[in-house]
Amino acid sequence: MAKIIVVTSGKGGVGKTTSSAAIGTGLALAGHKTVIVDFDIGLRNLDLIMGCERRVVYDFVNVINGEANLKQTLIKDKRTDNLFILPASQTRDKDALTREGVEKVLNELAKDFDFIICDSPAGIESGAMMALYFADEAVVVTNPEVSSVRDSDRIIGMLSSKSRRAEQGLEGIKEHLLLTRYNPERVEKGEMLSVEDVKEILAIELIGVIPESQAVLNASNSGQPVILDTESDAGQAYLDTIKRLLGEQVPFRFLTVEKKSFIKRIFGG
């Protein structure tokens, strides 16, 4: 049985696509056959982050409308085995995704894949609702910042009331908190909400903390998911996150400022 995981947030620009690319790649690296589905209709970006933008021929909406089949549409990742991408359409028609259409495509993917990662658009409109509706698990991407935390709480509310699992009275969606763009230095100065603060407010299980990192921009510049940059802090933090997602117990890293030199300790900075 395939597991459907939605990567969602409410607020825009917090790192959903970056995280979807990393999580999908990480699961495939761990040997699971994985597809990442871009639900951001009209604003396709997953293809760029995955570095396959020039290989897009058909898209999600073409498959729903029967204009192409999955085999023609899925893009096989060139670097990572077991990994496929289903690109979003660039149509401006917001209602291009129908619940029946999405269900049909997900059911077909479920026959072939172990994991289906749904990269949600921002907001709480139909696109975001469509991305979370069929989910078994949710990765709630949150920045340590007031509006992001508040929006995450709203999305958590949606997960427990507006999903298929909620409507059919099944066991609820398993929710994970992924805190991204974390800056330990600012946390220590009292300028940024800490992991503990956000955990306490949202009250869902913490699956990972990704530091604010230059490696993320470098990765997106070159169309390589950051998890492949195994030297980088963000890459390693995503690798830890995948292990936790697969049930392993892994200590959290990158939560504190690295030890500074004596001079810096005296004078700060």
Next chain:
Amino acid sequence: MSLLDYFRSTKKNTASTAKERLQIIVAHERKRRNGPDYLPQLERDILEVIRKYVDIPADQIAVSLEQRGDQISVLELNVTFPDDKR
């Protein structure tokens, strides 16, 4: 703590302000989510009625509906009057 941090700490810690504000607004919005759709309008109506007598700000009134067991729902109304208007 370094010398610089010492002087910095006299500044207000904005993270704790953020946390307090979030705790309040999130609790408020959760209650509303779980309550019936008419609750916000009921709250506004009650506020209007009270304002006929006393001028209170909108954030000084809280209405919540709580389920107590299967049979009873309790409508709780919490109004804070300003000191000089009692």
